[in-house]
Amino acid sequence: MTTSRPTSIAVVIATRDRPVLLKAALQAIARSTRPPDRVVVADSASSDPRVAQVAAAAGATVIRCTRAGTCRARNVGWNAVDTDLVAFVDDDCLVEPNWLEQVVKAFDDPSGPGFVTGQVRSDVEPAARAGLAVAVHVDPEPRILRLGDDPKTMGHGANMAWRRELLERIGGFDEMLGPGAALRAAEDLDVFWRALMSGATGYYVPDAVVVHRQWRTRTGMLRAYHGYGVGTGAFTMKRYRLAREAPDTRQGPSGVRMLVVDEGLAPVVHALAEHYEMGALAELAKFAGSLRGARRARRLRVVDGHFVARATDPR
Numbered sequence: 001m002t003t004s005r006p007t008s009i010a011v012v013i014a015t016r017d018r019p020v021l022l023k024a025a026l027q028a029i030a031r032s033t034r035p036p037d038r039v040v041v042a043d044s045a046s047s048d049p050r051v052a053q054v055a056a057a058a059g060a061t062v063i064r065c066t067r068a069g070t071c072r073a074r075n076v077g078w079n080a081v082d083t084d085l086v087a088f089v090d091d092d093c094l095v096e097p098n099w100l101e102q103v104v105k106a107f108d109d110p111s112g113p114g115f116v117t118g119q120v121r122s123d124v125e126p127a128a129r130a131g132l133a134v135a136v137h138v139d140p141e142p143r144i145l146r147l148g149d150d151p152k153t154m155g156h157g158a159n160m161a162w163r164r165e166l167l168e169r170i171g172g173f174d175e176m177l178g179p180g181a182a183l184r185a186a187e188d189l190d191v192f193w194r195a196l197m198s199g200a201t202g203y204y205v206p207d208a209v210v211v212h213r214q215w216r217t218r219t220g221m222l223r224a225y226h227g228y229g230v231g232t233g234a235f236t237m238k239r240y241r242l243a244r245e246a247p248d249t250r251q252g253p254s255g256v257r258m259l260v261v262d263e264g265l266a267p268v269v270h271a272l273a274e275h276y277e278m279g280a281l282a283e284l285a286k287f288a289g290s291l292r293g294a295r296r297a298r299r300l301r302v303v304d305g306h307f308v309a310r311a312t313d314p315r
Contacts, residue, residue, distance in 0.1 A: 011089060039059070118155065120210055158212055174307055229286035
């Protein structure tokens with residue numbers, strides 16, 4: 001009788017100048033019922049030396065990037081490991097003890113998902129922040145993720161895991177999207193969509209839970225919503241442009257419809273109808289950001305599914 005080699009998995013955390021949050025995140029990972037084979041802290045050009053000290057004290061491999069950018073750090077992180085699977089969690093998130101166990105279980109079927117996402121819960125009641133929260137996804141129902149599904153319903157970059165070979169095939173994360181980059185967000189929507197466009201499927205596993213710590217002030221949350229808008233506008237523009245080059249009826253409405261109606265006006269109107277003034281303000285900030293992101297994206301080329309700055313563009 002033979003037994004198969006256990007699936008190996010690494011956890012990558014991109015971080016920048018948040019040593020206190022990082023320490024708690026690493027402590028949560030250390031309590032996992034299925035410990036990771038490796039933990040990599042990808043330091044996104046931190047100026048605070050405590051970041052490396054905290055990571056080293058936790059036994060993590062520390063890799064420093066000289067240029068800031070969450071996606072750049074994630075790419076450096078997953079390229080530094082040779083495990084079958086790579087899981088990603090943010091430095092302001094606390095994984096539940098069975099998080100990694102649930103993630104690995106979802107990959108058990110060799111013909112199964114190319115990537116897995118899960119729940120991202122808030123650590124405070126929404127009312128405590130005037131109904132605002134960032135980076136939350138709490139759908140309780142498991143499902144298969146396929147091309148044609150709305151990427152916004154698939155999960156969040158704060159809780160995702162990938163077959164390493166799929167990341168290699170699609171070229172990893174788009175480094176012009178996400179925190180610390182010009183386009184500020186939507187790197188997760190983009191990578192989910194590109195994976196599905198490549199023929200892969202994903203699984204959403206609600207039992208794989210991380211808790212996102214809502215540490216931002218109300219003003220900081222509005223800035224975050226604006227940043228989400230910048231990324232969403234850029235991603236919408238990329239999606240529309242690529243769909244025009246390779247038409248696919250599963251790609252949904254036109255770029256203008258997605259940007260102005262679905263991403264802009266509809267959420268604002270809905271919030272106002274619910275007498276949710278703070279939510280409407282947040283959605284307006286996001287909409288303004290989306291227009292800015294779309295304008296920025298129009299100046300960029302798209303090569304192999306990734307944004308690329310033109311030589312004459314300012315950095």
